[in-house]
Amino acid sequence: MNWCTMLYMWLSALAAGAVMLYVSLKFLSPYFWEDLNYFMRRIRFKMRITRRASKGIHSLTDMFMLQVQKTPNKPFIIYEGNVHTYQDVDRRSNKVAQVFLRQEALKKGDTIALLMSNEPDFIHVWFGLAKLGFVITFLNVNLHSRSLLHCVNTSAAKALVIGADCLGCLEEEFIFQLLKNNIGIWLMSKSSSFQHVDTLLDKLDNVSDDPVPPHLTAQTSMINTALYIFTSGSTGFPKAAVISHLKILSVCLLFAQCGAASQDIMYITLPLYHISASLIGIGGCIELGATCVLKKKFSASQFWSDCTKYNVTLFLYIGEICRYLCHQPKNEGERDHLVRIALGNGLRPAVWEEFLMRFGPIRIFEFYGATEGNIGFFNYINKIGAVGRVSIFLKFLSSFELLKYDVWKEEPVKDKHGWCVKTLKGEAGLLVARVSPSTPFDGYAGNQEASERKLLRDVFVKGDVYFNTGDLMLIDQDGFVYFTDRVGDTFRWKGENVATLEVAEVLGMLDFVQEANVYGVSVKGYEGRIGMAAIVLISDQQFDGKRLYKHVMDFLPRYAQPQFVRIMEVMKTTTTFKHQKGHLVNEGFNPEIISDPLYFLDEHVKSYIPLTKEIYRRLLLEKIISNKQNDGQNDALMMVQNKHIRQIPAKQDVM
Numbered sequence: 001m002n003w004c005t006m007l008y009m010w011l012s013a014l015a016a017g018a019v020m021l022y023v024s025l026k027f028l029s030p031y032f033w034e035d036l037n038y039f040m041r042r043i044r045f046k047m048r049i050t051r052r053a054s055k056g057i058h059s060l061t062d063m064f065m066l067q068v069q070k071t072p073n074k075p076f077i078i079y080e081g082n083v084h085t086y087q088d089v090d091r092r093s094n095k096v097a098q099v100f101l102r103q104e105a106l107k108k109g110d111t112i113a114l115l116m117s118n119e120p121d122f123i124h125v126w127f128g129l130a131k132l133g134f135v136i137t138f139l140n141v142n143l144h145s146r147s148l149l150h151c152v153n154t155s156a157a158k159a160l161v162i163g164a165d166c167l168g169c170l171e172e173e174f175i176f177q178l179l180k181n182n183i184g185i186w187l188m189s190k191s192s193s194f195q196h197v198d199t200l201l202d203k204l205d206n207v208s209d210d211p212v213p214p215h216l217t218a219q220t221s222m223i224n225t226a227l228y229i230f231t232s233g234s235t236g237f238p239k240a241a242v243i244s245h246l247k248i249l250s251v252c253l254l255f256a257q258c259g260a261a262s263q264d265i266m267y268i269t270l271p272l273y274h275i276s277a278s279l280i281g282i283g284g285c286i287e288l289g290a291t292c293v294l295k296k297k298f299s300a301s302q303f304w305s306d307c308t309k310y311n312v313t314l315f316l317y318i319g320e321i322c323r324y325l326c327h328q329p330k331n332e333g334e335r336d337h338l339v340r341i342a343l344g345n346g347l348r349p350a351v352w353e354e355f356l357m358r359f360g361p362i363r364i365f366e367f368y369g370a371t372e373g374n375i376g377f378f379n380y381i382n383k384i385g386a387v388g389r390v391s392i393f394l395k396f397l398s399s400f401e402l403l404k405y406d407v408w409k410e411e412p413v414k415d416k417h418g419w420c421v422k423t424l425k426g427e428a429g430l431l432v433a434r435v436s437p438s439t440p441f442d443g444y445a446g447n448q449e450a451s452e453r454k455l456l457r458d459v460f461v462k463g464d465v466y467f468n469t470g471d472l473m474l475i476d477q478d479g480f481v482y483f484t485d486r487v488g489d490t491f492r493w494k495g496e497n498v499a500t501l502e503v504a505e506v507l508g509m510l511d512f513v514q515e516a517n518v519y520g521v522s523v524k525g526y527e528g529r530i531g532m533a534a535i536v537l538i539s540d541q542q543f544d545g546k547r548l549y550k551h552v553m554d555f556l557p558r559y560a561q562p563q564f565v566r567i568m569e570v571m572k573t574t575t576t577f578k579h580q581k582g583h584l585v586n587e588g589f590n591p592e593i594i595s596d597p598l599y600f601l602d603e604h605v606k607s608y609i610p611l612t613k614e615i616y617r618r619l620l621l622e623k624i625i626s627n628k629q630n631d632g633q634n635d636a637l638m639m640v641q642n643k644h645i646r647q648i649p650a651k652q653d654v655m
């Protein structure tokens with residue numbers, strides 16, 4: 001090769017480089033490198049799971065035991081000032097396993113339900129049972145006996161472990177019903193006044209902490225079911241989402257994707273029976289080998305002092321938590337914390353900005369994903385307001401689409417051949433994700449029909465199958481994903497999904513109610529939607545606010561109790577005989593424009609009282625009043641139960 005050719009090659013390489021540089025600056029997304037970095041990380045994590053599987057790590061329990069070997073004396077859970085090391089948790093969970101090992105009626109693969117609020121024993125029982133190869137069902141402690149019974153039955157649980165502080169809320173009838181169905185009941189106490197009910201705490205004192213035989217713990221396949229976690233999907237009672245070991249191991253990696261490490265200290269205030277606190281939180285801690293400060297309940301007034309006291313560096317949130325924190329009176333030293341990463345969902349842009357301004361440069365990672373879903377988004381750029389990001393690479397990992405959606409008919413728009421239509425960029429549409437072997441939909445336990453309802457078939461071609469998230473999303477020009485609304489039969493309030501049909505069913509049990517249509521209305525300044533019920537009365541029956549109040553208190557969890565009631569002459573239905581909700585949602589609860597009688601739930605007088613124009617005006621003022629309200633721990637519906645409203649004399653007229 002002569003120098004001339006060499007120079008030529010050298011120059012052309014230089015030119016090509018310059019063109020590449022120009023092209024990348026001009027046409028590539030400004031986030032190109034971050035996108036690539038995130039993509040590579042995702043791939044690495046995927047490979048990590050596979051690599052571990054080849055070494056016999058198939059479950060969270062396996063991961064936990066590995067971590068116990070690595071760092072036995074490292075604090076794992078800190079609860080009310082007490083430190084539980086990895087080894088402590090391992091030993092106590094062994095004790096739980098030893099107790100259940102002696103139960104001949106229970107064997108590997110059986111399901112055991114867990115009804116406990118946040119405390120270390122939640123984790124001990126969970127891991128102890130997992131070590132015996134049981135499938136574990138987490139139950140929401142806010143549910144009423146009727147719903148709980150349904151949950152225990154659908155997950156086919158053979159036994160139920162009840163936390164000491166949950167017992168008080170249960171009806172005796174519930175216990176008897178379970179016993180009648182041959183479901184073993186275990187109380188987290190030393191003694192019990194019930195006959196045929198076992199107690200666990202006393203037995204833990206008198207059993208060895210030896211590991212159980214490894215063949216019981218071993219999972220042969222990662223696609224086996226590990227957990228049932230209840231979600232209020234779109235219709236009816238809560239449904240048990242099937243969670244495989246593989247799903248757990250993937251979800252546990254979320255904090256690692258934010259750049260968290262083993263030195264980090266995580267703060268968990270969300271309930272453990274949700275996937276977020278249990279898997280992203282506790283599971284994430286195990287994945288990192290980090291420490292978790294666990295709290296019984298979120299308390300806005302103790303939040304930052306806890307963070308400072310324990311050197312917290314990470315926390316999990318739902319949007320409401322950040323809002324409560326912003327509403328706290330300013331404290332000196334509230335920025336003297338070490339928190340660097342917050343992970344969660346539901347944070348609105350305005351709160352997000354305020355939060356950063358006030359509490360300092362914390363990297364906030366929003367994610368999107370349903371417990372049972374096969375699609376998730378992750379906002380690794382920390383772009384304010386976005387729930388995720390779609391890069392050119394992400395398409396390799398999952399296959400999703402946004403479909404044009406008719407909110408009035410409540411169904412996807414079809415073209416003239418009957419196929420669904422994709423939205424244009426920047427346009428909101430229904431998020432659906434293709435069901436395939438690599439993005440499976442595991443469905444709901446014992447409810448084939450509900451599982452099927454979450455699927456859309458023949459979307460673009462005959463025979464294709466998509467998971468319907470029920471969420472309207474939007475992707476902007478830069479590829480950021482925004483949540484717009486939830487369609488159909490659920491709405492979110494205080495971090496819980498409210499299934500409108502379930503609430504309607506409960507209201508329908510009253511003898512003066514002919515028909516009930518439940519929906520969520522937005523209230524200015526609040527995340528989510530607050531419950532409202534339109535009710536048609538049985539002819540010549542009167543509305544009875546006191547009885548309705550007692551009824552919803554008895555049968556519905558706090559977050560699902562309708563705050564507003566609208567009495568209607570007739571209920572409009574869609575062409576498919578579903579209740580129309582769209583116009584009701586839009587009309588909201590304003591007595592200035594609605595001529596139908598309106599009522600609202602007043603805790604103070606323990607009744608639904610007429611919603612007058614005066615109460616309405618005070619409700620809107622609430623935005624200012626609730627700023628003074630400083631503990632998110634207080635009741636979910638504090639906005640309407642504020643003292644100022646309670647003092648309104650109940651001299652009302654309306655009907």
Ligand SMILES: *[C@@H]1O[C@H](CO)[C@@H](O)[C@H](O)[C@H]1NC(C)=O
Binds near residue numbers: 205206
């Ligand atoms: C455990 O129970 C056995 C009999 O059930 C009893 O003999 C033993 O003393 C108990 N041990 C302790 C530490 O309480």
Ligand SMILES: *[C@@H]1O[C@H](CO)[C@@H](O)[C@H](O)[C@H]1NC(C)=O
Binds near residue numbers: 309310311
């Ligand atoms: C928090 O960090 C400081 C400084 O590194 C240390 O002195 C203190 O002991 C830590 N506190 C806890 C509870 O770990």
